[in-house]
Amino acid sequence: MVLGGLFEANGYHSAAWLLASAQDNAATDVDYFRRIIQQAEAGKLDFFFLADTPAARTENLDFWTRSPLYMNMMEPITLLAALAGSTKHIGLGATASTSFYEPYNIARLFGSLDHISHGRAAWNVVTTANDYAARNFGLDRLPPHDRRYEKASECLEIVQALWDTWEDDAFIFDKANARMFDPEKFHVLDHKGEFFRVYGGLNMRRSPQGQPVIFQAGASEAGKEFAARTAEVVFGTGATLAEAQAFYSDLKGRMARYGRSQDSLKVLSGVSIVVGESEEAAREKWAKWQATVPIEVGLMYLKTDLETDLSDLPLDEPVPEHRIPERSNFHQVYFNEIVGLIRKGLTLREICRQYNRSKVIFYGTPSGVADQMEEWVSKGGSDGFMMALPVLPESLTDITEKVVPELQRRGLFRKEYEGTTLRENLGLARPENRHVKK
Numbered sequence: 281m282v283l284g285g286l287f288e289a290n291g292y293h294s295a296a297w298l299l300a301s302a303q304d305n306a307a308t309d310v311d312y313f314r315r316i317i318q319q320a321e322a323g324k325l326d327f328f329f330l331a332d333t334p335a336a337r338t339e340n341l342d343f344w345t346r347s348p349l350y351m352n353m354m355e356p357i358t359l360l361a362a363l364a365g366s367t368k369h370i371g372l373g374a375t376a377s378t379s380f381y382e383p384y385n386i387a388r389l390f391g392s393l394d395h396i397s398h399g400r401a402a403w404n405v406v407t408t409a410n411d412y413a414a415r416n417f418g419l420d421r422l423p424p425h426d427r428r429y430e431k432a433s434e435c436l437e438i439v440q441a442l443w444d445t446w447e448d449d450a451f452i453f454d455k456a457n458a459r460m461f462d463p464e465k466f467h468v469l470d471h472k473g474e475f476f477r478v479y480g481g482l483n484m485r486r487s488p489q490g491q492p493v494i495f496q497a498g499a500s501e502a503g504k505e506f507a508a509r510t511a512e513v514v515f516g517t518g519a520t521l522a523e524a525q526a527f528y529s530d531l532k533g534r535m536a537r538y539g540r541s542q543d544s545l546k547v548l549s550g551v552s553i554v555v556g557e558s559e560e561a562a563r564e565k566w567a568k569w570q571a572t573v574p575i576e577v578g579l580m581y582l583k584t585d586l587e588t589d590l591s592d593l594p595l596d597e598p599v600p601e602h603r604i605p606e607r608s609n610f611h612q613v614y615f616n617e618i619v620g621l622i623r624k625g626l627t628l629r630e631i632c633r634q635y636n637r638s639k640v641i642f643y644g645t646p647s648g649v650a651d652q653m654e655e656w657v658s659k660g661g662s663d664g665f666m667m668a669l670p671v672l673p674e675s676l677t678d679i680t681e682k683v684v685p686e687l688q689r690r691g692l693f694r695k696e697y698e699g700t701t702l703r704e705n706l707g708l709a710r711p712e713n714r715h716v717k718k
Contacts, residue, residue, distance in 0.1 A: 281657045281692055282513075282546050282664030282706060283684075284327040284373070285320055285676070287313075292552070293670040294347045294581075295572035301674065307352045313359060314366045316672060323680025324694050326705055327371030327402060328363070329495075329666070330356035334380055335412035340580065347577040357389050364397040371702035373402035373495055378435035379428055380408065380417050383476055386435070387442035390492045391484050399488030399701030402513070403439075404495035407432050409610040410584075425609050429502040431475045436494070436510055438478055441469045443491045444713045445481035467715045489703050490711045499527070499613035507545075508534035512708055515666045516547045517613045519640055524549050524661035546706060549662035551640045552670050553649055555678035562643035569670065570633060578632025585614035585635075595629040598622075639668055646682040653683075654692060 289307035290296040306312045317328045336351055337344045344351055356374035364372060372393060376386050386403065394401035407428035408414075411421045422428065450465035471478045496511035498504060507514045508531055516531070518524030532542045556562030575595070583589045588605050599622045608615035621631045642652045656662050669675040687693035698705050712718070 281653065281662075281687070282548055283325050283693065284329055284371070284513075284548060284664070284666050285325055285679075286329050286331060286550075286666055286668045287316065287320075287672070288331075288349065288669075289313075289353070289672070291671040291675060292668045293569050294349075294577050295569045296671045297348065298572050299569075299671060301671075306672075308354055310354075310359065310362050313363055316676065317363050317367055317370065319673065319676055319680060321367050321370040323676075323684045324697060325370060325680075326664075327373050327400075327702060328360075328367075329373040329402075329404070330359065330375070331404070332356045332375040332377075333408060333410060333413055334377060335410065335416050337412055338415070343576055343580040346574050347580065357393060360401075361393055361396050364393070364400070367397075367400075369400075369697040369700065369705070371400045371402055371493070371705065372397050373404055373493075375404040375406050377406050377408040377413070378432040379422070380413060381435075383435045383438035384442065384478060384480070384482075387439045387482055388484065390439075391443060391482060391487045394487035394489055394492050395484070399703070401487070401489070402493040402495050402702060404497070405432060405436055405510070406497070422609065425500065425612075426502045429498075429500075429506055433506060433510070434473045434475050438469070438471055438473075438476055440491060441471070441714070442478075442482040443487065444715060445469065446484075446486045447713050447716055448486050448490070451485050465715075486713065489701050490713065493702050493706065493708065499616075503612075504531055505534060507531060508540070509538045511545060513546045513548060513706070516549045516662055518549065518661065519617070521656055521659060521661050524640075524656060525659065528660055528662060544708065546663040546708075548664050548666040549640060549656060550668060551642055551653075551665045552636075552668050553675065553679055553683065554641060554643050554670065555646060555649060555682055556643070557645065559644040559648055562645075566641065566643065566670075575629065575632055578635065579628075581635065582618060582632065585611060586618045587615070590628060593628050595632075596627050598625045599628055599631065646678075646686045649683050650686040650690065650692070653687065654690065657692070 290302040296302060303312060320328050333350050360372040360374055390401050390403045414422045445467055447465035451461045453460055468481050469478055493512050494510060495513045496507045497515035498507060499517045516524060516527050518527050528547050535542055554562040554566050556565055579591045590599060593599060604619055618635060642649045688695050703710055
């Protein structure tokens with residue numbers, strides 16, 4: 281199975297930074313991240329992934345100070361470039377938004393990261409889902425959801441074309457004849473589209489992977505169609521195995537109309553793993569973390585993801601259904617989760633405690649967690665897992681030193697990396713240059 285990690289400085293649980301074990305300056309300490317990624321590589325994880333948004337929150341700061349996700353972080357591609365030299369095998373993935381980056385910049389940044397890491401780069405193609413970012417780039421709010429995906433599709437098309445500017449053997453370094461490259465193997469892109477105009481070529485030879493691996497996440501119809509056509513790794517959704525199976529079969533079933541085989545796409549279920557001496561002990565660990573989170577934080581996340589403020593309502597009464605907005609312009613899967621909790625008749629306080637942004641949580645002993653992971657993969661729910669590490673370094677230690685050895689013992693996970701590039705380790709083909717005649 282494929283195992284990747286989603287890393288935030290102290291961990292993704294809202295209480296992670298509050299724990300006594302948390303390092304206060306971790307978010308901007310490159311040496312801290314070096315220790316974390318080396319631990320992940322020692323556990324043979326496929327990739328180390330950094331999510332991002334190009335914005336800080338600019339309002340309700342008394343709330344955001346209690347749960348400061350994205351409020352203090354380094355630019356992820358720069359950080360991954362710094363970490364590349366401290367590792368040899370683990371993939372390096374990061375988010376870059378098609379709404380706010382020019383395609384040429386994306387192509388150059390990730391092409392450089394692929395060279396620096398000797399073929400381990402991955403780009404997570406996102407459209408951004410908050411208006412804080414929009415206002416940093418001269419907009420009052422984000423364009424409509426489906427419109428952002430139309431722009432993303434064109435951006436990705438340009439980026440991949442730029443990555444094919446040079447054929448693999450274009451640079452010949454013929455010193456005797458003073459010819460560094462073969463001009464016939466350089467290909468100018470002339471793109472005139474709805475959102476972008478690009479005439480030129482990438483001033484960098486083709487990267488070790490040919491093209492960095494394309495990651496994508498999206499539960500909407502537009503997101504799934506985009507992924508079926510373009511993605512190589514998708515962060516799947518589904519709070520239950522049945523929901524994960526439905527997403528998996530739906531997404532892979534769309535690929536044939538784009539001439540793609542199902543093996544060319546890996547679907548990874550998002551999951552948090554909590555290990556204990558028993559399942560009860562693991563659940564108690566999670567409950568202890570949850571109890572540390574101020575109720576205001578829960579209300580803040582509901583406001584962000586439901587796109588409406590519920591803080592005027594009584595905490596210990598059910599939320600009236602008429603307070604549900606008609607639709608979401610941000611994260612559709614988060615929106616749907618909150619709506620489901622409201623329709624169960626839970627009180628607002630209960631919703632705040634239970635809402636976890638659609639993360640599946642596997643609780644148990646190392647063997648019990650491995651049982652759940654094996655079931656999801658063997659029964660067609662996923663090809664592996666995108667693990668959101670709740671508390672660092674504790675959660676990573678539990679995975680690499682307890683869960684991974686159990687998976688290896690069962691023959692479900694590698695004992696050594698298969699290759700030197702991320703594509704090799706994921707079992708993905710190296711793309712042929714589009715300009716080479718077959």
